Amino acid sequence: MTPTSRAGGPYTGTNTNDALAPPPQRPSQDGRSYSAASIKTAKQGQSYGRSIGVPGSFGAELKSLNSRPDISRAEFTTYSGADEGDEPTTEQRQADYRDRIDKEMKIKIGTENLLEALNNKSAKQARDQRRVVELELNTSNRKIAKLRQDLNAEIQRSKDKGPEQTTSPKSRLSQLFRAAPVRSPSYQTQMQLEGPEVDLDPEVESPTYILAEKLRALELEGHPSDYYVGQANDLVELFKRHPTLKYDLAWSIFGLRMQMMLLSDSREVVAAGYRVMRYAITDRKSLQIIRALQTDFLVILSLVKESKARVEREQALKFVRAFLDVKDGAQEIHPAVARIVVAVADHADDQLRGIAILTLAEMLLKEPLLVVNSGGLGVLSDAMGSGIYFAPETLIEPFLHLMDLPARRGLLKSGFEFSSAFASFTEPFSSHSHEDKLRASARVVSSLFKSWPGLMTLALHEFLPVRSVVSALYITNTQVRTVTLDLLMDILRITPPSWSSSFIGGRRLTTYGRVTNLRNETKPSESSWKQTADEKQKRSIVQHFTAVALAVLLRQGLLGGLVHAEGSAPSQALKRRTNLLIAEVLRMTSDMLPQSWSYGVQAMPGLFELATNFNSEERFQAVATCYQVDSINRTLYRSTSGQDNPLKPAEDGSTSRARATSKSQVNA
Missing domain, CATH: 1.25.10.10 (Leucine-rich Repeat Variant)
Known part of the structure; x- marks a missing residue:
């Protein structure tokens, strides 16, 4: 059986001469020929006139587009694989559905790219444009869903009918070697995140x-x-x-x-x-x-x-x-x-x-x-x-x-x-x-x-x-x-x-x-000592x-309350902590407050009066408190002078160590 020549396709008939076959006609942009033999299946009353640029482009006529809720794109069905006068086979119809789905997918991808670009704009500037593009995207989604439904119905109909007796080799090759539909970057990213098992809604x-x-x-x-x-x-x-x-x-x-x-x-x-x-x-x-x-x-x-x-x-x-x-x-x-x-x-x-x-x-x-x-x-x-x-x-x-x-x-x-x-x-x-x-x-x-x-x-x-x-x-x-x-x-x-x-x-x-005083044997220069002294005199806010x-706390009787707390401490740890706080308050008073305040606080009148009262048994407790506070003050001075006064002579350190040793022997 000699196949009949098809419009827009290669010459497949027999040639009695040894000459070359005539050249094929130039196809359209989507690979199909819109010749007289092409079959158009568009519904009556649909408008095919549409002035719009490439999908995804920013055209000047974007705001003037009026999207229609129904499917409003031209439907050109070209069964180029069918013989003239013959009804197209089920493979050809399936191939045609897939071609139309691919075309709609490309339109959808362009619309998605345009929508992503509009989302980066200001909400007030791109509000009307985004609404038009979203309506076009909805139209593409419904179109694709309708074509897929028709394709599935055609496949089911071919299974119920049985295999065709006359199956063209070209139709089988067109089904095997079809290009994969192009996905938008957002769609690919979503597929990678959600996995291949998730059926994403378009x-x-x-x-x-x-x-x-x-x-x-x-x-x-x-x-x-x-x-x-x-x-x-x-x-x-x-x-x-x-x-x-x-x-x-x-x-x-x-x-x-x-x-x-x-x-x-x-x-x-x-x-x-x-x-x-x-x-x-x-x-x-x-x-x-x-x-x-x-x-x-x-x-x-x-x-x-x-x-x-x-x-x-x-x-x-x-x-x-x-x-x-x-x-x-x-x-x-x-x-x-x-x-x-x-x-x-x-x-x-x-x-x-x-x-x-x-x-x-x-x-x-x-x-x-x-x-x-x-x-x-x-x-x-x-x-x-x-x-x-x-x-x-x-x-x-x-x-x-x-x-x-x-x-x-x-x-x-x-x-x-x-x-x-x-x-x-x-x-x-x-x-x-x-x-x-x-x-x-x-x-x-x-x-x-x-x-x-x-x-x-x-x-x-x-x-x-x-x-x-x-x-x-x-x-x-x-x-x-x-x-x-x-x-x-x-x-x-x-x-x-x-x-x-x-x-x-x-x-x-x-x-x-005893060990910390042996540090810094080298003597720094006199200029560094003056700089350290000047910085020590500065006060922050x-x-x-x-x-x-x-000053507010001292005016309301802080020192008297601390002395009473030291004398009536319920434990030895609280007693020592109170002594430490008294020594710190005395040091801060001498450093921060005027001398008129410092003289009255340093005397601790209530404590010294009790320590000098030889007729009271509380005198021993008051004397012990005075000695403990004085010991803490000397220790605080040694600890701060060892860090703040690097010019302290070595013999002063040895003298202080000897004094501390002699006092420890006396206390023992």
């Missing part, structure tokens, strides 16, 4: 199409709660993958779907609705649109529920906290919502108490009048001293922010907002967790002593908070005494010397410094501030 790259499908799915009724929660989680993932999508939301549709979720009887569905709306917030205008959906009432209804509705209550509180992340968003928080947050923070057994306290602290920074009118200052003050909040030192910062300016300082009317933190040192011992409460209050008090607004706050009511700290030295409880001594060393920024741990443990001070704090 519509994944169109965020607006997925958003419309998810909102349409949320519109359905009668499904279980897991169905709506799953759809809401998909929306959250979509917002995470496409952060600019939330700027193009149609709130008339999206807001209605979210409102229906918030009105659901299922706690999980309501929590999912709060979560989706939290990811859809963009600016203050979006917050106003959300509030128009009556979310204030819904948040209050969620937070007043019992603790078993933890998921819903937690998402509702996070939804309120999302207002604080937006510029001027705190002004959109309704006072009723602020009062319900205060109620949650004031409830002792509420599981969300910590989150509510943190929310109130942030609201106090951004909108202090709202918290004051809602009664949140008292709740925050109690949280600083009651030990219910694990980071109370972070709560003091909003209060110091209020004290920093006179305009905001008037909001703290009573001046006792910080009294709960100081009351922990003087209240009776209640439970085993009292030490943790003391430590938490000590961090708050230390933060007050280390800032100018806090120091001005401590001056209220004739330094009543400072007197509370000094009065804690008269309490003989071991935990209170330990925390108070640590607090004073933190306030005065005292760095314990290297030998302090061994000294507190019971080691004698006469054994210190931190040291000046520490001097002010030291």
Whole structure:
């Protein structure tokens, strides 16, 4: 059987002469010939006129394109492998479907590249262009899905019909040697991440199409709660993958779907609705649109529920906290919502108490009048001293922010907002967790002593908070005494010397410094000694501030409290620690304060009067305290002079060692 010559294909008929076969006609750009023998299968009424450039190009006519929801591209079906007048075989039809799928895939790749380029632009500039390109991408996806469905139907029909008797060798070769469809870089990256076993939906790259499908799915009724929660989680993932999508939301549709979720009887569905709306917030205008959906009432209804509705209550509180992340968003928080947050923070057994306290602290920074009118200052003050909040030192910062300016300082009317933190040192011992409460209050008090607004706050009511700290030295409880001594060393920024741990443990001070004095045998130059002396006379702003704090403490009786604490120490370790603190205070007084202050403190009038009273048995204790403080002072001088004074002569070191040896022999 001699095959009939086909238009646009090579000459396959027999030639009686030895001449060459006539040259084939030039094919079109896609490899197929649009000759008269080509069969067109386009539907009637479809428009094929289309003025558009290469897919992925930035044409000037991009904004004028009107995408059609139906399949609107020209469908040219060319069965070039069929004989003239014969019906095409099933292999030829399958090959034609694959060619058309390849062409649509190339169009889709160009559209995806254009969409990726538009995503890098500004959201306002490329909003209209991106909408047009996404509609074109949806059209390509539907076209490809339709062609694949027809191809699968043709393959199934050929299997049911049986193998063809007349199968062209060219059609078999065209099926075997077909080029692989080109994938976009984003598609290849997604395939590498998710693996070959995942069947990716071609519509994944169109965020607006997925958003419309998810909102349409949320519109359905009668499904279980897991169905709506799953759809809401998909929306959250979509917002995470496409952060600019939330700027193009149609709130008339999206807001209605979210409102229906918030009105659901299922706690999980309501929590999912709060979560989706939290990811859809963009600016203050979006917050106003959300509030128009009556979310204030819904948040209050969620937070007043019992603790078993933890998921819903937690998402509702996070939804309120999302207002604080937006510029001027705190002004959109309704006072009723602020009062319900205060109620949650004031409830002792509420599981969300910590989150509510943190929310109130942030609201106090951004909108202090709202918290004051809602009664949140008292709740925050109690949280600083009651030990219910694990980071109370972070709560003091909003209060110091209020004290920093006179305009905001008037909001703290009573001046006792910080009294709960100081009351922990003087209240009776209640439970085993009292030490943790003391430590938490000590961090708050230390933060007050280390800032100018806090120091001005401590001056209220004739330094009543400072007197509370000094009065804690008269309490003989071991935990209170330990925390108070640590607090004073933190306030005065005292760095314990290297030998302090061994000294507190019971080691004698006469054994210190016998080896360290032998260092630096070479004498440095005189210029370096003058430079070191000049640097030692300079004071930083931190040291000046520490001097002010030291003066405030000394004025309120710090030295007398330390002497009393040393005499009534419940243990030998606390006694030695108190002696070390007394010596450090005396050293700082002589270095930082004026001489008029230093002379009165160095004399330690109460201690020396007791030491010189020979009619009292307490004289021996006072003499031992004076000797111990003097020994610590000499040791501190040796340790600092060995490091700060490198020009110390060698004979002075030997003399000091001989003096220390003789004193140790006398004490022995």
